[in-house]
Amino acid sequence: DVKVTQSSRYLVKRTGEKVFLECVQDMDHENMFWYRQDPGLGLRLIYFSYDVKMKEKGDIPEGYSVSREKKERFSLILESASTNQTSMYLCASSFTDQDRISEQYFGPGTRLTVT
Amino acid sequence: DAKTTQPTSMDCAEGRAANLPCNHSTISGNEYVYWYRQIHSQGPQYIIHGLKNNETNEMASLIITEDRKSSTLILPHATLRDTAVYYCIVRWRAGGFKTIFGAGTRLFVKA
16 A cells, blocks of 8 residues: 655644655655645645656745655745645655556645644 | 536435546546545545546446546445545646646535
8 A cells, every 4th residue: 555654743833933844655656746725725736746856836836845855755845934824734646657647645634733 | 637527515325325426528538537535634545547448446436438528436335434525537647747626526424
């Protein structure tokens, strides 16, 4: 079974703090993703990575950065947390298929509250 | 990517089959149909995908109409733990990595 783990299930941070969210997958997947999920807005893609040290912006990258130094690990960084970044953060991974976009496997999510 | 239309919510009795419909009338020949579900407070879970033929795995069956304009996800013996939001998505490789999860269908399995 594919396993995607996230460092915390719940996190409370103060405005202005630097926040690190870690994601690890154990299936040697090339692609990794960070989403946030908010009521009424669905899942929105923040950043994704298709290889080590490679990253691409998603729909809402402002206020976030990412790091992928190893294939299995993808980190999301909030440089200076703000209250509008209070959300559920979901990490996912997928493999590269020749003729289709493979299914994504999601972690359990991190519910971040910024006060 | 083609747009999908799903009912907002559905009920199903425990032990009965749950049939979740999805319309994707603008689907193109290269687009696959994917189903995910999201149980409350968890990340989405991949269920099944298909292109033209019907597919079955340990979780569910996927029936795709011959014209590919609609599909049905079947949970053969629904349990209370199948209560979740079910998302139908159509994707193809050239569409890039963006996966749009719409509102989905909220399935309530009742005892």
